[in-house]
Amino acid sequence: MELIFFYVFAVLAVGAALSVLLFRSPVYCALALVGTLGFLAAIFILLNQEFLAAIQILIYAGAIMVLFLFVIMLLNLRSDRPFAVQWSLPKIVGAGVSIGILAQMIMVFISPDARIGPQDVYSPERIADEGAMEIIGGMLFTDFVLPFEVISVLLMVAVIGVVILAKRRGHDPAGDGE
Numbered sequence: 001m002e003l004i005f006f007y008v009f010a011v012l013a014v015g016a017a018l019s020v021l022l023f024r025s026p027v028y029c030a031l032a033l034v035g036t037l038g039f040l041a042a043i044f045i046l047l048n049q050e051f052l053a054a055i056q057i058l059i060y061a062g063a064i065m066v067l068f069l070f071v072i073m074l075l076n077l078r079s080d081r082p083f084a085v086q087w088s089l090p091k092i093v094g095a096g097v098s099i100g101i102l103a104q105m106i107m108v109f110i111s112p113d114a115r116i117g118p119q120d121v122y123s124p125e126r127i128a129d130e131g132a133m134e135i136i137g138g139m140l141f142t143d144f145v146l147p148f149e150v151i152s153v154l155l156m157v158a159v160i161g162v163v164i165l166a167k168r169r170g171h172d173p174a175g176d177g178e
Contacts, residue, residue, distance in 0.1 A: 002046055005042075005046055006043060006046050009039045009042045009043050009046070010039075010043065012035075012039045013036050013039035013040055013043065016032050016033075016035040016036040016039060017032075017033075017036045019032035019035075020032045020033050020036065024086070026072045027069070027072060030065060030068050030069050030072060033065065033068075034061050034065050037056055037057070037060045037061040037065070038057065038061055040056055041053040041054075041056040041057050041061070044056060049132070051132050051133055051136070052132075064155075067155065067159065070159075071158070071159060071162045074162055074163065074166050075162060075165070075166060122135065
């Protein structure tokens, strides 16, 4: 039964991810991305990773997507045809490259020689003893502290850039005319 739910959520996640690529309206793309993140959280729950599912919803679908929607609304992007898909040479080339990368990833994961991380370092016994949150938190603030901080700085720079661009265009997000 879990396998059926996994396939259902996997198909829905891929469909929502394709919607992110095909919609022209940035608001619809952001909402489709929220759907993708929700379906991924459901897959995490099926894998008995409740903490990752909660983080997926709270951090990505909640905080990061609110930030994205804020930036989209601040830019005041409008589209006359929100559901129109326009194919062009760069989109076709991008789709071909994406399919090629996906095929390579599938080949890596079905290969018997594929190993993700050191073997037996994070065994189920160690996770049960120490707890998944302690292990993830320890890795996040020791081994991966630099990427964590770089991403936070990049998000802050993106928001500042959008605010500067919006002010330069003469857009008044408050709407009070001052």
